[in-house]
Amino acid sequence: MCAIEAGNRGRRVLVLDHANKAGKKILISGGGRCNFTNLYATPDDFQSQNKPFCVSALSRYIPQDFISLVEKHRIPYHEKKLGQLFCDGSAQEIVRMLLDEAAAAGVTVRLSCQVTGIRREGEVLGFLVETDLGAVAAGSLAVATGGLSIPKMGATGFAYTVARQFGLDVTPTRPALVPLTASGRNLEFCRNLAGVSIPCIARCNGASFTENLLFTHKGISGPAVLQVSSHWREGQQLHIDLLPGLDPLTHLQAQQAARPKAELRTILSALLPRSFSEAMCGTYLPNRAMGQLSHQELAAVGHTLKDWTISCDGTEGYRTAEVTLGGVDSTGLSSKTLEAIKAPGLFFIGEAVDVTGPLGGYNFQWAWASGYCAGQYV
Numbered sequence: 001m002c003a004i005e006a007g008n009r010g011r012r013v014l015v016l017d018h019a020n021k022a023g024k025k026i027l028i029s030g031g032g033r034c035n036f037t038n039l040y041a042t043p044d045d046f047q048s049q050n051k052p053f054c055v056s057a058l059s060r061y062i063p064q065d066f067i068s069l070v071e072k073h074r075i076p077y078h079e080k081k082l083g084q085l086f087c088d089g090s091a092q093e094i095v096r097m098l099l100d101e102a103a104a105a106g107v108t109v110r111l112s113c114q115v116t117g118i119r120r121e122g123e124v125l126g127f128l129v130e131t132d133l134g135a136v137a138a139g140s141l142a143v144a145t146g147g148l149s150i151p152k153m154g155a156t157g158f159a160y161t162v163a164r165q166f167g168l169d170v171t172p173t174r175p176a177l178v179p180l181t182a183s184g185r186n187l188e189f190c191r192n193l194a195g196v197s198i199p200c201i202a203r204c205n206g207a208s209f210t211e212n213l214l215f216t217h218k219g220i221s222g223p224a225v226l227q228v229s230s231h232w233r234e235g236q237q238l239h240i241d242l243l244p245g246l247d248p249l250t251h252l253q254a255q256q257a258a259r260p261k262a263e264l265r266t267i268l269s270a271l272l273p274r275s276f277s278e279a280m281c282g283t284y285l286p287n288r289a290m291g292q293l294s295h296q297e298l299a300a301v302g303h304t305l306k307d308w309t310i311s312c313d314g315t316e317g318y319r320t321a322e323v324t325l326g327g328v329d330s331t332g333l334s335s336k337t338l339e340a341i342k343a344p345g346l347f348f349i350g351e352a353v354d355v356t357g358p359l360g361g362y363n364f365q366w367a368w369a370s371g372y373c374a375g376q377y378v
């Protein structure tokens with residue numbers, strides 16, 4: 001996006017990437033269909049230590065701007081849910097669109113070229129970019145090397161190294177939009193249910209998401225957990241409403257009157273996956289006939305189902321995290337141009353910057369918007 005905009009302004013632009021293919025993360029995103037934006041993305045949705053920073057770029061390049069580009073290239077798309085827009089066909093169409101736009105803007109893209117270092121050649125001369133294919137001189141430089149997520153795909157902390165070299169701070173980074181891991185009794189519980197998915201409301205630290213929870217061999221995942229993982233910190237519990245929109249006590253009392261001999265797990269199996277109900281009745285809930293449960297016990301069951309707490313030990317880490325929380329401290333950047341205040345001509349965009357969106361097309365919207373805005377000045 002940044003290269004396209006700069007190229008369209010008549011700048012001579014060279015894009016360097018050590019990957020052997022352009023836009024690798026776009027290609028694997030959204031299960032190969034790329035959730036390229038979100039209709040409802042607003043600056044309020046993003047996490048950052050400097051929240052107001054992202055307002056400018058996200059207001060100047062909005063989801064409809066990217067949708068117009070997609071439509072200009074006649075790429076069919078659909079809304080899956082919650083404003084999340086996906087290609088009908090393949091994520092390759094988005095990469096093709098960007099490469100076509102870049103070619104039309106006169107941009108040169110050089111792949112399989114690792115950038116190893118940056119040297120300042122004086123304010124007028126700009127930068128010397130050192131690569132494994134030789135050095136390149138550049139009047140200005142946009143660092144768009146992303147965050148630490150999925151090192152196997154070529155993610156590096158290069159942006160943070162460059163930021164520090166030029167006197168910018170880097171806020172603490174951690175894996176986000178990532179499955180959580182459990183241990184001991186919790187791990188055994190999750191492992192036995194691996195593959196089972198439950199619609200729920202997951203809450204942690206004031207954030208709440210109505211989505212599915214998925215048990216895995218290592219702990220929990222699914223969209224509800226990925227979302228809440230960006231707000232979770234080590235040692236904290238997740239609070240799960242397993243029956244959104246239902247008053248379980250009223251339901252259980254009615255069932256107790258109608259079917260006193262039925263076991264609690266049978267009653268719960270009508271509301272939740274059978275394997276989950278059976279696992280709950282024997283660990284977190286009593287395993288008895290409805291008629292044998294006192295009012296107090298029924299109320300406790302209702303409470304557990306509305307506020308089931310599960311402790312997690314950690315995350316699956318950058319190996320599977322969709323994004324990196326934190327990054328180049330935006331207080332050192334201009335929110336209008338994305339240029340480093342202390343290093344004129346040096347720009348930071350995309351996931352490298354301490355701006356992180358939730359699941360659902362938000363992180364690409366930030367990448368497009370920040371790239372677009374920097375491209376007007378780089």
Ligand SMILES: Cc1cc2nc3c(=O)[nH]c(=O)nc-3n(C[C@H](O)[C@H](O)[C@H](O)COP(=O)(O)OP(=O)(O)OC[C@H]3O[C@@H](n4cnc5c(N)ncnc54)[C@H](O)[C@@H]3O)c2cc1C
Pocket residue numbers: 016017018019023024025026028029030031034035036037113114115116144145146147149150153154155156158321322323349350351352360361362363364365367
């Ligand atoms: C599995 C997965 C699925 C995702 N799905 C979605 C989704 O559907 N919707 C959404 O909004 N977001 C999604 N994301 C997040 C999204 O992909 C990123 O936020 C986005 O790609 C960030 O764009 P970027 O250009 O800042 O960085 P990146 O896309 O990470 O690009 C950085 C580039 O820099 C290159 N690079 C790094 N270091 C060097 C170096 N030293 N020299 C040369 N090149 C270097 C890398 O090869 C890479 O091509 C997903 C992420 C993952 C991991």
